[in-house]
Amino acid sequence: MSEGGAPMVFQPQGKIDETTWAAFAEALTAAVERAKTERRDLRIDFSDVPYMSSRGLRALTLARKGADGVEIVLAGANAKLREVFAISRYDKIFRVEDG
Amino acid sequence: MSKTVDAATQAAPALERGQRRRIRAAGFLASLIMLALLTLLKGNERLGNVTFDAYQRLHPRDLAAMKVKAVDIDAASLHAIGSWPWSRYDLARLTELLVKKGHVAAIGFDMVFPEEDRQAPARFAERYATDLPPATLAQLRALPSMDKSFADVIGASPVVLARAGVTARESDFIEPIYKDAAQLPVEASFTAPLPPTVEHWPQALSSIPAIEEVGHGYGLVNGEPDPDGIVRHVPAVGLVNGAANAGFALELARVGQGLDALTPIVARDALHGVRLGTRTIPVRTDGRFLLHFGRWPAGGASSAADVFRRGYDLSSLAGKIVIVGLTSGGSTDVVTTPLSARDFGPHIQAQAVDAILRGGWLERPAWALVAEDAAGLLLALVVILWFPRLDGIAAYAVPVALALIVLAVSAAAFLLLALLLDPLRPLLIAGAAAAATFVGLLAETMATQRRLREALHTQQLAAARTAGEMEAAREIQLGMLQPRENLARIAPGVDVDALLEPARRVGGDFYDAFALDDGRVAFLVGDVSGKGVDAALFMALSKALAESAIRQAAGDLARTIALLVADLGRHNAADMFVTMLIGVLDVTSGALALFSAGHENPFLLRADGRIEELVIEGGPPIGTADDFPYDVEHKTLAPGEGLVVITDGIVDAQAVDGRSFDRAGVELVLTRLGDGWLARGAVDALRSAVRAFEDGADPYDDLTILALRRTPA
Structure with a gap:
């Protein structure tokens, strides 16, 4: 779907856990909607997320289901997050990038 | 909350x-x-x-230095001179005594003389016309009238006479002496006409002309009280048949000071004050002025009887203005003031004159x-x-x-x-x-x-509902699980145990283990995302569908996955997802088929005590990507080797200081198990270690452990 434009960057701040995941999910859904409208891909930059629980995964799942062709890239994840992506095998349904 | x-x-x-x-x-x-x-x-x-x-x-006005004296015709006076009305002769004598012996500045009679002397000799002659000889009658008739004597004295003295304005209604039954009110004499010279705001009467009750015409001044004595019956003011000026008249007190003050002029202060056609000499008395627009009342002082009045008494010292009256009035028991001139429930009219007039002389009025x-x-x-x-x-x-x-x-x-x-x-x-x-x-x-x-309060109540209801929901979710969750005792006996050659401790707020873990028809043993551990009844129901559904899919596929995990993904996808309206690890172990051969949907990798416990992570390629949780091509992986479990499967509730378990238990924590516990470990021992040891690690903190997530060991050879 990407029409040559740079991917939209969504950069959550802080850890995503039981208390914050709902807000994260809401913001993420909004970002996906915007990316859809602008026909751009979405790059979620996890540089500022020290920790994410399985609640965050649920948000990613919902985002993926609503993506409707927008590719969602998980970027900048630290080791902890990469482990979460690995355990949940989200690295198999999302593209995970370093930068 | x-x-x-x-x-x-x-x-x-x-x-x-x-x-x-x-x-x-x-x-x-x-x-x-x-x-x-x-x-x-x-x-x-x-x-x-x-x-x-x-x-x-x-704060009553101080009357100790009053410049006005009352001469009371009191009970003692009536006793000494005779009943009221007195002969005009007596009044003439009284006037003469006050002027000649008392040296008063002015006398005001707070009374009207509207009829001729009742004791006039002519009257006496009339009454006894048939009883007395004509000569005596003629002599009597020839005697001068006492009214004449009184008038003579008045004419020679600074006397102010009272007159009372009467309304049209009153004039129906009070016969005015002067039919034509215009004939009423006025001594004060008003320097300007009074405006129409001033109280006016068509007529006035006055003394008989013989007396009336010789006065040095004439003052209105209309001391009507306020509607509540209390007298608070007296007239300073008034209009009688259009003619300006002074109030009694003001007129007496004028005569007492030997002044002629009264100057009305008029602004915008309304009266605001009256000037007498150097003083300007503020008056209401109706011509009345408000009195600041004082308490009547001892010695404020002399009895008329004393004035008549020979040798009585009248020096206290010298230079004073005196008011002669009736204060005997029968007097009708009794009024109520702000200070006194019963006060004599003449004393009020005395206060009014003093107020004018010394300044004792009030102004609104x-x-x-x-x-x-x-x-x-x-x-x-x-x-x-x-x-x-x-x-x-x-x-x-x-x-x-x-x-x-x-x-x-x-x-x-x-x-x-x-x-x-x-x-x-x-x-x-x-x-x-x-x-x-x-x-x-x-x-x-x-x-x-x-x-x-209502909001709180609603919240409490919601909280209670949530609490109830959580309780229900926990019951659903735990009700779905096999008791631990059953697990140990599911098949020979394998030791199985499992434990699930739900967290207070989150419920979605599950486990199961059962023998298939061909003797193989199937086991599974799952974790549903979400919490509450929805998660519990989805967990129940997932577990039931998983068991059903495994049995339907007769242990063929590839088919099981296909069935599960299709069934759960169909039943997943709430967009939930579930991680799941399913294994099928051939107890006799040790062949182990494994499938992981986004689940934590299990721990492999080697017979020699080494702990390894059993890495499974797997795929994402069921419900996240229905089209994902899951693979089944095949391993072998040697006799004495075992697996420990957990959920993220264990690795994410947090100590009070925020550290998490991690896979390293699990490995450490499992390393210490020793050779002859039992599934139950592994489960309990791990559980105890996690709880000790949490040190009483409320766990965020369910704690689920499933341990399985192929019986050593």
Whole structure:
């Protein structure tokens, strides 16, 4: 779907856990909607997320289901997050990038 | 929620703008209504009198140095001279004595002589016309009238005579002496005409012409009380048949000071004052002036009997203005004043004359009402603007302080300037605003508190519902699970145990283990995302579908996955997902088929005690990507080797300091198990270690462990 434009960057701040995941999910859904409208891909930059629980995964799942062709890239994840992506095998349904 | 509880238990929750606006509107409206009410009911006069009378009672005028004396025709006088009315001869003697021996400055007779002397010799002759010889009768008739003697004395003395204005109604039954009121003599020379605001009468009751025509002055004695029966004022001037007349007291003051002119002070066609000599007495527009009453002093009056008594010292009367009046028991001239329930009319006139001479009047300025209303509205405004904003003592201190200022201004005006400014009217206007504001404040506060209470109640209900829901979820979750005792016996050659401890808030883990028809053993551990009843139901569905899929596929995991993804996808309306690890172990061969949907990798416990992570390629949780091509992976479990499968509730378990238990923590526990470990021992050891690690903290997630060991050879 990407029409040559740079991917939209969504950069959550802080850890995503039981208390914050709902807000994260809401913001993420909004970002996906915007990316859809602008026909751009979405790059979620996890540089500022020290920790994410399985609640965050649920948000990613919902985002993926609503993506409707927008590719969602998980970027900048630290080791902890990469482990979460690995355990949940989200690295198999999302593209995970370093930068 | 705790925030709401705090707010509800506070005495006065903060008011919203709308509420404050409503309160202020109520306060403002109340002050206007009070103002309208006071104006419509003409409450001001009566209301003001309450205060003004009180002021006079608290601070009466000092009459000790009165320049006026009363000569009372009292009971003793009647006893000495005879019953009233006295002969004009006696009155003439009294006048003569006061002037010649008493050296008084002026005499005012607070009485009218509307008929001829009852003891006139001619009258006597009439009465005894048939009893006395004609010669005697002729002699009697020839004697001069006592009225003539009295008139002679009056003519030679500074005497002021009383006259009473009568209304058209009264003149129906009181026969005026002067049919033509224009003939009534006036001695005072008014320098300007009186404006029409002045009280006027068509006629006046006067003395007979013989007496009337020789007076040095004539004054109106109309001392009508206010509607409440209290005398607060006497006329300074009045109009009789259009002619300007002085009030009795003013006329007496004029004659006593030997002055001629009375100068009305008129502004915009209304009378405001009368000037006599150097003094200007402020009067109401109707020509009356308000008295500052004092307590009648001892020695303020002499008895007429004493004046007649030979050798009696009359020096106390010298230079004084005296008022002769009737004060005997039968006197009808008894009035009520702000200071006294029973006072004699002549004494009031004496006070009035003294007030004119020494300055003892009170003034209700023309601007008083406007000032009072303005002060009231201003005060109301302060109350309205400040009251809802202030807390505690200030909310009351500010209005009370302002009220005290109003009282102080009113009292100071009375004491220092003899001005009558009513403090009650502004206080009532502001008080109405304060009352309405207070009631409004109370009502709005109560409404807010009620709203908060209701919100709290709703929240409590919701919390109770949530608590109930959690309880239900836990029951659903635990009800789905096999008891641990069953697991140990599911198949020979394999030792299985599992444990699930639900967290308080999250429930979605599950496990299962059962033998298939061909003797193989299937086991599974899952974790549903979400919490509450939805998660519990999805967990129940997932577990049931998983078992059903495994049995339907007869242990073929590839088919199992296909069935599961299809079934759960179909039943997953709530967009939930579930991680799952399913294994099928051939107990006899050790062949192990594994499938992981986003689940934690299990721990492989080698026979030699080494702990390894059993890495499974797997795929994402079921429900996240229905089209994902899951693969089944095949391993082998040697005799004595085992697996420990967990959920993220274990690796994510947190210590109080925030550290998480991690896979390393699990490995450490499992390393310590030793050779002859049992599934149950592994489960219990791991559980204890996690709980000890958490050190009593409320776990965030369910804790689930499944351990399985192929019986050593």
